[in-house]
Amino acid sequence: MRSWSSNAPDLPPTTAVRGRLVWFRDDPFLTSSDNALVYVDDGLLICRDGEIVAAGDYGQLVATLPPGVTVVSYRDKVILPGLVGSHAHYVQMRIIASYGEQLPEWLQDYVYPEESRFVDPAYARPIAALFCDELLRSGTTTAMVYCAPSPESVDALFEESVGRGMRLVAGKVLMDRNAPPAMLDSSPEQAYEDSANLIKRWHGVGRSVYAVTPRFAYTCTSRMLSAAGELWRDHPGTLLQTHVSENVREIQQVAELFPRPPYRDYIDVYEQHGLLGPGAVFAHAVHLSKREWRRLHETGSGVSHCPTSNLFLGSGLFRMKRAVKSGRRVPVGLGSDVAGGTSLSLLQTASEAYKVGALRGFPMDGVKLFYLATVGSATAMRLDHLIGSLEPGHEADFIVLDPAATPQLDARTSGADTVDDLLFSLAVMGDDRTVLATYIAGRLAHHRDARPT
Ligand code: GUN
Numbered sequence: 329m330r331s332w333s334s335n336a337p338d339l340p341p342t343t344a345v346r347g348r349l350v351w352f353r354d355d356p357f358l359t360s361s362d363n364a365l366v367y368v369d370d371g372l373l374i375c376r377d378g379e380i381v382a383a384g385d386y387g388q389l390v391a392t393l394p395p396g397v398t399v400v401s402y403r404d405k406v407i408l409p410g411l412v413g414s415h416a417h418y419v420q421m422r423i424i425a426s427y428g429e430q431l432p433e434w435l436q437d438y439v440y441p442e443e444s445r446f447v448d449p450a451y452a453r454p455i456a457a458l459f460c461d462e463l464l465r466s467g468t469t470t471a472m473v474y475c476a477p478s479p480e481s482v483d484a485l486f487e488e489s490v491g492r493g494m495r496l497v498a499g500k501v502l503m504d505r506n507a508p509p510a511m512l513d514s515s516p517e518q519a520y521e522d523s524a525n526l527i528k529r530w531h532g533v534g535r536s537v538y539a540v541t542p543r544f545a546y547t548c549t550s551r552m553l554s555a556a557g558e559l560w561r562d563h564p565g566t567l568l569q570t571h572v573s574e575n576v577r578e579i580q581q582v583a584e585l586f587p588r589p590p591y592r593d594y595i596d597v598y599e600q601h602g603l604l605g606p607g608a609v610f611a612h613a614v615h616l617s618k619r620e621w622r623r624l625h626e627t628g629s630g631v632s633h634c635p636t637s638n639l640f641l642g643s644g645l646f647r648m649k650r651a652v653k654s655g656r657r658v659p660v661g662l663g664s665d666v667a668g669g670t671s672l673s674l675l676q677t678a679s680e681a682y683k684v685g686a687l688r689g690f691p692m693d694g695v696k697l698f699y700l701a702t703v704g705s706a707t708a709m710r711l712d713h714l715i716g717s718l719e720p721g722h723e724a725d726f727i728v729l730d731p732a733a734t735p736q737l738d739a740r741t742s743g744a745d746t747v748d749d750l751l752f753s754l755a756v757m758g759d760d761r762t763v764l765a766t767y768i769a770g771r772l773a774h775h776r777d778a779r780p781t
């Protein structure tokens with residue numbers, strides 16, 4: 329998975345940046361935030377050939393730099409692992425902020441008409457480019473993404489992400505009922521073949537990872553869910569993504585299609601079709617029972633918490649406390665779920681996650697919020713050995729946050745008396761203006777203050 333394709337940008341031999349380094353060495357939901365956090369006040373991060381080779385004290389590391397390497401100084405700025413989003417739909421970029429509906433109507437009225445346009449590569453390509461550029465501008469270096477049902481929509485996204493050198497996870501949406509006929513796969517066998525061809529074409533090209541993507545149980549027959557399970561099993565290294573338990577009416581509809589017995593609940597529908605396990609990421613998970621949380625834990629499955637979407641679509645309030653329960657911990661990341669979500673920014677997403685936590689009696693500090701947006705998502709996607717950390721050996725995707733990005737943020741952060749408080753204010757008040765720079769594989773991929781060319 330470390331092959332770099334020919335149209336990916338060249339890797340700079342050595343990059344060195346100086347600033348306040350932040351990453352995580354442990355899980356702040358299971359240990360104290362102080363134990364979990366690594367903070368180097370005057371730090372140096374050294375990257376070679378796309379990977380981090382050293383991260384630590386500037387004074388100690390500067391002498392190890394090869395001759396001729398210029399250190400880029402971001403003093404007073406905060407250097408973090410690139411943010412990792414575990415759920416988004418690039419094909420919904422143009423229907424963000426569509427008014428007034430809950431999930432079932434919103435899908436029919438806005439989502440399906442828009443996604444049906446992605447059979448046309450000329451329509452898909454610029455939106456894929458916009459999506460990748462907006463991720464970089466928001467400080468998101470990896471996202472787990474749904475395309476449309478059309479293979480062309482997958483080609484368009486991977487062409488753009490590979491061209492930018494990004495580690496992107498994506499797949500073709502699978503569905504064979506309860507959506508407009510033109511968008512349905514003609515059969516589970518055809519859906520398998522189309523997906524297998526896309527896996528051959530894209531999985532492992534550059535840093536691309538393919539995700540088998542049954543949309544959700546409501547739009548898939550039992551045979552289609554089985555085909556998805558088979559596809560995932562037959563292609564080791566691919567991931568799996570779907571939606572679960574987002575909206576109360578959706579849950580009722582799924583229970584009618586997959587009744588009890590033999591299905592105990594929504595998660596059991598997926599489990600009985602071979603869709604639970606390490607590398608499976610379930611989006612939303614707002615209304616899960618304790619039994620369902622336990623099965624997610626026991627199978628090593630992950631969850632994407634999408635607070636801006638759950639609020640915008642009136643879906644409900646996620647229960648983080650259940651997800652991170654000691655002895656039953658489920659890997660949880662953050663997802664924008666654009667376009668159910670209202671912003672691609674994982675800083676704004678973290679801010680809403682805090683507020684949902686507050687409403688559920690589970691407020692989260694700055695360490696927890698940034699953990700969710702980096703290691704949390706990476707772990708849910710089983711990519712935490714590659715991304716989400718500044719630890720040497722990880723890929724050199726990182727961001728530079730500016731605590732003085734706006735006068736108000738400056739006024740707040742200049743009074744922050746702990747690193748946790750600084751991180752909390754960045755998470756709660758931050759947005760794309762806060763992201764001064766985004767590096768992909770050690771190469772500057774976005775700078776907020778760069779002049780347009
Ligand atoms: N459930 C099935 N499809 C979708 C989708 O596109 N967005 C959201 N938020 N939920 C879904």
Ligand code: ZN
Pocket residue numbers: 415416417571611665668
């Ligand atoms: Zn979604």
